[in-house]
Amino acid sequence: HASRMATLSDTQTEILAHFQSVTGCDDVSQSIGILHRNGWVLEAAVHVYEAGQNGTRGDGSHASSPILISSPSSAYSPSSSHSSSSSSSSSSSSSSSSSNIPPSLSHYDRPPSGVNPAHAQVPQGWLGYGASLIYNIFNYGASMVNYVLPFQNRRAGSDDRVEHETTRFLHAFEGEFGHAHPRFIDAPFNTAVERAKKDFRFLVVYLHSDLHYNTPSFCTNTLCTETVRDFIDDNFLSWAGNIQGSHGYQVNNTLRAASYPFIAVLLCGSIPGVQTNGPVSVLDRIEGDMLSGEELITRLGTILETWGQLLVNARLDKEERDLDRRLREEQDEAFQESLRADQEKERLVEEERIRVCEETDRMDREEQERLRLEEERMQVREQSIRRMNQDVEPLETEKDATKIAIRLLDGSKVQRRFYNDDTLSKVCDFINSKQELPMDMCQLSTNFPKRMYTDMAVSLKEAGLTPQALLFVSEK
Numbered sequence: 001h002a003s004r005m006a007t008l009s010d011t012q013t014e015i016l017a018h019f020q021s022v023t024g025c026d027d028v029s030q031s032i033g034i035l036h037r038n039g040w041v042l043e044a045a046v047h048v049y050e051a052g053q054n055g056t057r058g059d060g061s062h063a064s065s066p067i068l069i070s071s072p073s074s075a076y077s078p079s080s081s082h083s084s085s086s087s088s089s090s091s092s093s094s095s096s097s098s099s100n101i102p103p104s105l106s107h108y109d110r111p112p113s114g115v116n117p118a119h120a121q122v123p124q125g126w127l128g129y130g131a132s133l134i135y136n137i138f139n140y141g142a143s144m145v146n147y148v149l150p151f152q153n154r155r156a157g158s159d160d161r162v163e164h165e166t167t168r169f170l171h172a173f174e175g176e177f178g179h180a181h182p183r184f185i186d187a188p189f190n191t192a193v194e195r196a197k198k199d200f201r202f203l204v205v206y207l208h209s210d211l212h213y214n215t216p217s218f219c220t221n222t223l224c225t226e227t228v229r230d231f232i233d234d235n236f237l238s239w240a241g242n243i244q245g246s247h248g249y250q251v252n253n254t255l256r257a258a259s260y261p262f263i264a265v266l267l268c269g270s271i272p273g274v275q276t277n278g279p280v281s282v283l284d285r286i287e288g289d290m291l292s293g294e295e296l297i298t299r300l301g302t303i304l305e306t307w308g309q310l311l312v313n314a315r316l317d318k319e320e321r322d323l324d325r326r327l328r329e330e331q332d333e334a335f336q337e338s339l340r341a342d343q344e345k346e347r348l349v350e351e352e353r354i355r356v357c358e359e360t361d362r363m364d365r366e367e368q369e370r371l372r373l374e375e376e377r378m379q380v381r382e383q384s385i386r387r388m389n390q391d392v393e394p395l396e397t398e399k400d401a402t403k404i405a406i407r408l409l410d411g412s413k414v415q416r417r418f419y420n421d422d423t424l425s426k427v428c429d430f431i432n433s434k435q436e437l438p439m440d441m442c443q444l445s446t447n448f449p450k451r452m453y454t455d456m457a458v459s460l461k462e463a464g465l466t467p468q469a470l471l472f473v474s475e476k
Helices: 002-006 010-025 028-037 042-054 078-097 101-107 125-155 159-177 189-199 215-223 227-233 244-253 293-390 423-432
Strands: 201-209 236-242 262-268 280-287 401-407 413-419 441-446 451-453 468-475
Touching: 002 293, 010 042, 010 451, 028 042, 028 159, 042 189, 042 244, 159 215, 159 236, 159 262, 189 201, 189 244, 189 262, 201 215, 201 244, 201 293, 227 236, 227 423, 236 244, 244 262, 262 293, 293 423, 401 423, 413 441, 423 441
Parallel strands: 201 236, 401 468
Antiparallel strands: 201 262, 262 280, 401 413, 441 451, 441 468
């Protein structure tokens, strides 16, 4: 313990003391290891320690990553060779720049996150110690504020707040570094992952740390340059988050970021030829390296050369499957349309057949009815003729006889003598014997005076048709 403590600067010693005071961790080696892995960012180290102790997040809910992150099992790792070379180069520069950073941390080539470079050296004398103490107290207060706020945010956590957090960070980022940055997706991390999966695009994730002194330089000189912006926008989807926010911190833990600036290139979803243990794979990660714009483009270009064709092939396979599916759907729709047309034709044919049958049946019924009526009329006429043949017409000299003239339907005129006591029904028998339409379908009337006769049981004398009269036959 004493040997590890001897390699720490006063600032790191103060952060270590604060960490142990907050967490109650008495193991110095464990505390230094956690602080080291979290870039000596106090609040991040406390979160990691408490998550390991309780298995929960600060809001009391179970700790979980937004998306399971894995590494391809058969992947070429561009970061391995690069990190080893950068590590050796940065190690040499670290030894010359500051003797207060322990050898085990020298590859970061920077003071701890949140520490002003001017205070990275051990202060000399009581005046320097007092100034350092005041600075550390202020820095600790700011750190604890940043430590508490994410917990407050998570306690009221919701999807809307995550979106608002992302939007607020992007607005603040543009306010500080301008609009010449990659076209970051203004949505939660999971949404960006799903979009990259759907579009078959690599996802570049940038995690922003306000406490890291290299952040402004990296954003201004590397990330927010037109060449880097255009290269990322043309070849990748991108998402950014602030680790001081609850959502950004959760993504930070998911990707296990330890130093900053941090950039990860993710493969979202599974593609043929790549075996992964989760839905998202980290193809490359850049941690704590101050890359120039050209170096970053080269690093990202290596990803495209290594994995790009597999992604293109997967996208083409998906498009081919979608095309086959659409063709099948169109064929099914065409078949269904043809089937509906055939069924409609069959329905119309059946309706026409039914209509013709009904019309034929109606005509048959009408014809049968006509024949029945015709038969009835013939029978009525024959009966009338038979009765009139049996009846004797009164002589012209008989006093109780009347002469009736009748205008038939066809305009012809017939006349006959009847007894005054004969009824109008006998007159109808006489008319039936002279015309085809029976009298039950006709009516009798006189013109002067105009009178209609409906009661065929009255006698001619009672009807006022004596000693002579003129009757007219008309259809009812």
